[in-house]
Every structure is written in structure tokens, then in C-alpha cells.
Amino acid sequence: MNSNLAKNIFRKRLIIEGLFQKEIKSEDFVDSFLRRLSQELEMTIIAGPFISSATGKSVPLHDGFEGTLVWAESGVSTYVWTNSNFATVDIYSCKQFDTKQAIDFVIKEFDMKNFSYHEIPDPLTYQEDNRVEILTTDEKGSGVFAKDFIPAETQISYVDGQIHFAEKESQVFIYAADHAVPFHKYFYRNGFNTNAVKLNHSCEPNCYVKDLFFVTTLRDIHPGEELTYCYSLFCNSDWKNPEGVCLCGSQQCLGKILPWRDLPSEFKKKYIDYTADWILFDEMKKNGYIKKLTEDI
């Protein structure tokens, strides 16, 4: 589970590991490698390299060399296991650099035949829609509001927390954090670090949870409107909201936040397109639609 505690501070970690073919006989290689890597990534050396040899100082498995270099932009460390022909390079930078360029350089320098890498933050992380903002209101505490016009079917956020398993359906939500989203009878995912955690429930929602975890608008949203989703369209367990009653205040408030199975049939029909796929799928199986599908395909 990731949490960006300092969104205003840019930082990037890149760990590259590999099995190398180069013959590394002395600490000089690590010293020269660290200096040239700094040049390649245009980093500013302010201290080091500090190099040492682990040979004879640890168990034989760890024989090799290690080195650290301090940059104005953070730093880099390298660990070389000479008897296993294995090396790790850890880069931490508060300045952007090209991941592929760094990997290519390390592979060439060490003559790596096999490598793996891990980059933090993940460059493919889901980007939330920035047309919303979190505001605090007297009636409901905090909520998500539109700053601009947002068209229907826009993905605005993503449920990004840890996935939990409940042994029984009735236990779903026992360990759940706020705003957990079930995606199976026994599995649910906590909301965690995105705007999805701040979304309030409404019995007349303008958003829904699509494709398991994506909070998506179900109609056009106008500036100043609060974005809401209806828990009943993705929850189907015995969970009850702590207040016991629904406080959404909408025109079509059901009075309670009900699991999908207890919703009035008219409500189910109205929101069928916005109901979680897994709930509909269970329902289809129960009603024999899947059997019919096997005849059709």
C-alpha cells in the first residue's frame, strides 16, 4: 500500500539488480562507476564516493565491494557480490532522471546478462481527475465537489487500498477501513489515499463504481455539485452504517443504507447499469442466465 506523505516533494527511487559478466577485481571499479553514473544522470557530487570492501569482513557469500555517493539531488549506493557476480544499484533522487538511460548505463558498465528493476513511484500510477476538490461542509463533514464541468462517464478516482478477505459474508467490512469497496462476496478493497475515500453516500448518486475500482460519473456534473456514490450499488452484505439511518438528504432517500439484495425493485431497475458487475453476475448465475449463455455460444 502506497501513501505519498509529501506530495510537494519530488522524489524517485530506482533499484536495478543484475547478474554481471564483468571481471570486478577492486574497489576502483565501484568508485569509477559511481562517478560516471553521476555524470550520466547529471547529478552534483557533494561527498564521496565512500567505498569499502566486504571481502574477509563478512561470511564468504558476501565478498565484494560497496560504495555510496552523496548528491545534492540525494544519492546512490552500489553493492557488488563478486563471488555471485551479482550487483545492486540503488538510486534515490529528488531530481527527475530518465529511467531507461540509467538502466542502460548500469547494464553496459557491469556487462549484465540478466537484470531486473523497480521504480518508485510506479510511473503507471492512476492519475485522478483534477476537476474535483475536497471541501468541508457543516452538514456532512468533508466531501468531493466539482470545480469544473465533468461529463458523464468520466473516471474521477480509484479505490487504491489493501485487499482483504472475509471468511464469511457477514464479516465483510469487519476489518475494512472507511470507504471499502467489495468486489466479491468475500473480498473487498479499502479506500486509502485517493479522493474515493472522501466520497459521500447518496441514495440519488451522480457517480458509481465501475470495473471493480474506478469511481465514474453516471451523468454530467456541474461546477459546485457534490460528487456522491450509492454504497448499495456495490455492497451486498449485512453491513450497516453506524448511524443506522441514511443522512444523504436526497429526494429519493431510502431512509437506510441497504445492501443491494434489500433494495426496492424499482431502485434496482433504475440503477441496473451502475450496479457492480460481481453483484449482477451472481444474480445472473442464480437465475440461470449463465446456463442460457452456454446454449447461445
Ligand SMILES: [Zn+2]
Ligand atoms: Zn439516503
